[in-house]
Amino acid sequence: xxxxxxxxxxxxxxxxxxxxxxxxxxxxxxxxxxxxxxxxxxxxxxxxxxxxxxxxxxxxxxxxxxxxxxxxxxxxxxxxxxxxxxxxxxxxxxxxxxxxxxxxxxxxxxxxxxxxxxxxxxxxxxxxxxxxxxxxxxxxxxxxxxxxxxxxxxxxxxxxxxxxxxxxxxxxxxxxxxxxxxxxxxxxxxxxxxxxxxxxxxxxxxxxxxxxxxxxxxxxxxxxxxxxxxxxxxxxxxxxxxxxxxxxxxxxxxxxxxxxxxxxxxxxxxxxxxxxxxxxxxxxxx
Amino acid sequence: xxxxxxxxxxxxxxxxxxxxxxxxxxxxxxxxxxxxxxxxxxxxxxxxxxxxxxxxxxxxxxxxxxxxxxxxxxxxxxxxxxxxxxxxxxxxxxxxxxxxxxxxxxxxxxxxxxxxxxxxxxxxxxxxxxxxxxxxxxxxxxxxxxxxxxxxxxxxxxxxxxxxxxxxxxxxxxxxxxxxxxxxxxxxxxxxxxxxxxxxxxxxxxxxxxxxxxxxxxxxxxxxxxxxxxxxxxxxxxxxxxxxxxxxxxxxxxxxxxxxxxxxxxxxxxxxxxxxxxxxxxxxxxxxxxxxxxxxxxxxxxxxxx
Numbered sequence: 001x002x003x004x005x006x007x008x009x010x011x012x013x014x015x016x017x018x019x020x021x022x023x024x025x026x027x028x029x030x031x032x033x034x035x036x037x038x039x040x041x042x043x044x045x046x047x048x049x050x051x052x053x054x055x056x057x058x059x060x061x062x063x064x065x066x067x068x069x070x071x072x073x074x075x076x077x078x079x080x081x082x083x084x085x086x087x088x089x090x091x092x093x094x095x096x097x098x099x100x101x102x103x104x105x106x107x108x109x110x111x112x113x114x115x116x117x118x119x120x121x122x123x124x125x126x127x128x129x130x131x132x133x134x135x136x137x138x139x140x141x142x143x144x145x146x147x148x149x150x151x152x153x154x155x156x157x158x159x160x161x162x163x164x165x166x167x168x169x170x171x172x173x174x175x176x177x178x179x180x181x182x183x184x185x186x187x188x189x190x191x192x193x194x195x196x197x198x199x200x201x202x203x204x205x206x207x208x209x210x211x212x213x214x215x216x217x218x219x220x221x222x223x224x225x226x227x228x229x230x231x232x233x234x235x236x237x238x239x240x241x242x243x244x245x246x247x248x249x250x251x252x253x254x255x256x257x258x259x260x261x262x263x264x265x266x267x268x269x270x271x272x273x274x275x276x277x278x279x280x281x282x283x284x285x286x
Numbered sequence: 287x288x289x290x291x292x293x294x295x296x297x298x299x300x301x302x303x304x305x306x307x308x309x310x311x312x313x314x315x316x317x318x319x320x321x322x323x324x325x326x327x328x329x330x331x332x333x334x335x336x337x338x339x340x341x342x343x344x345x346x347x348x349x350x351x352x353x354x355x356x357x358x359x360x361x362x363x364x365x366x367x368x369x370x371x372x373x374x375x376x377x378x379x380x381x382x383x384x385x386x387x388x389x390x391x392x393x394x395x396x397x398x399x400x401x402x403x404x405x406x407x408x409x410x411x412x413x414x415x416x417x418x419x420x421x422x423x424x425x426x427x428x429x430x431x432x433x434x435x436x437x438x439x440x441x442x443x444x445x446x447x448x449x450x451x452x453x454x455x456x457x458x459x460x461x462x463x464x465x466x467x468x469x470x471x472x473x474x475x476x477x478x479x480x481x482x483x484x485x486x487x488x489x490x491x492x493x494x495x496x497x498x499x500x501x502x503x504x505x506x507x508x509x510x511x512x513x514x515x516x517x518x519x520x521x522x523x524x525x526x527x528x529x530x531x532x533x534x535x536x537x538x539x540x541x542x543x544x545x546x547x548x549x550x551x552x553x554x555x556x557x558x559x560x561x562x563x564x565x566x567x568x569x570x571x572x573x574x575x576x577x578x579x580x581x582x583x584x585x586x587x588x589x590x591x592x
Binding site: 235262 | 303431
């Protein structure tokens with residue numbers, strides 16, 4: 001708690017990021033209480049209604065309340081991004097940590113072949129392919145994004161473990177008879193978590209973007225579940241007669257991505273300014 | 287130099303192999319039957335069996351994999367169901383449009399990113415630097431599927447200045463290129479700023495200033511020229527990312543390239559065509575990265591000796 005207070009006191013962008021993220025979490029958790037209508041409830045006589053007192057953000061082509069769909073869309077985005085970040089983080093930490101710790105042939109195979117290969121072309125392309133072949137559905141989107149997102153964590157974890165395993169506390173643990181598993185889990189993991197946490201925060205933005213992109217392309221979450229990407233795709237057909245259909249989901253995606261980018265940037269600067277160049281390079285090569 | 291290039295080519299091979307294999311495996315062993323998806327719900331069992339036989343999906347997996355690799359070596363990516371033509375021919379006919387869009391978007395990215403980054407570096411810590419920082423953060427946060435429709439709304443629907451979609455004259459290129467290049471322009475701005483700031487704090491810059499050179503001369507003739515090496519690498523990397531981004535941008539603007547073709551293939555469940563599109567984009571990405579490394583090695587001799 002003290003650390004959080006210290007972080008918020010020292011970082012202006014961090015405060016904005018934290019506030020936006022808090023709003024997003026509240027929207028996602030409380031969607032069923034604060035949404036004015038059922039997001040799937042159709043009301044054809046009210047189709048394409050402009051924003052007004054009855055519907056603050058208007059209605060879509062089936063007369064569904066856009067505000068409610070934006071709020072429930074936050075739930076989908078948050079659910080997918082948390083699952084993707086956790087899943088990819090666990091897979092990446094395990095693979096990268098083992099490669100860095102045991103080294104030798106395992107490291108060569110994992111780093112040269114697997115990680116390099118996964119990072120040598122855009123993850124979103126592979127995710128689109130996965131999602132297209134797996135078929136639409138929220139769990140398939142999560143699977144596709146975990147399968148394509150683990151490599152960034154693995155590279156970071158490998159680099160951190162390579163550095164940390166030479167430290168004296170590891171040598172001390174080993175001389176006290178600690179097993180490899182104990183050294184990895186009890187000693188190394190807590191010491192490499194800080195940069196992983198920063199990367200996970202930035203990856204939340206990436207996961208929200210990726211989920212929306214897949215849904216925009218029609219291979220993401222299934223209708224009638226509201227997703228910001230799918231809402232934007234539907235809105236394209238009504239650019240001329242109902243532009244509000246574009247504006248609100250676009251603002252929602254932008255705010256969510258901005259929130260995690262701000263938070264991630266601020267956390268990175270707060271924890272270790274030297275991380276900046278490394279993470280930017282990592283993002284660029286993804 | 288030749289040794290360096292051979293090594294780079296060798297490192298590109300696992301990536302290429304992985305792409306080929308993953309695209310193959312996706313179509314063959316993922317849960318769910320692609321044939322059932324192609325024919326849709328309610329397809330008869332004999333129709334499913336027949337299509338499986340036609341596509342060679344009833345053969346053992348290693349045999350299918352061997353045939354797939356052999357076909358690729360001969361340039362045979364299969365037949366598109368939708369177009370009733372070889373996949374390679376269909377994809378190749380759409381490729382120039384994608385390349386055109388990606389190159390113009392890269393120009394947009396460089397036109398915005400380089401001057402903005404240099405300006406921010408030169409005015410480090412001042413209001414202009416902070417304003418550019420805010421803009422880059424917004425640029426990074428606006429996804430192209432949100433920016434594209436908003437740009438259409440403003441410049442095509444409300445102002446009526448630019449065409450809504452399609453491929454034609456230069457005016458058709460403006461909105462798709464901005465949509466595709468905006469986020470990368472933001473990344474470029476950040477990277478140029480960081481590189482130039484690093485160069486500006488070097489000893490040779492201090493010497494140049496001590497000689498009495500003007501600010502512009504120090505910035506353009508010294509700092510920028512040395513900062514150009516990492517910038518060049520990023521430009522190359524971004525061309526690859528742009529190629530992947532075309533899937534969304536081409537869909538928004540009905541741009542007749544490989545990206546839109548891939549989405550049409552998804553919608554029509556034309557899996558051979560989808561495989562072909564993904565392979566083409568992924569190959570281009572790997573090749574562009576390889577080319578960038580070569581240029582990098584040419585520009586900076588230190589790279590070749592590391």
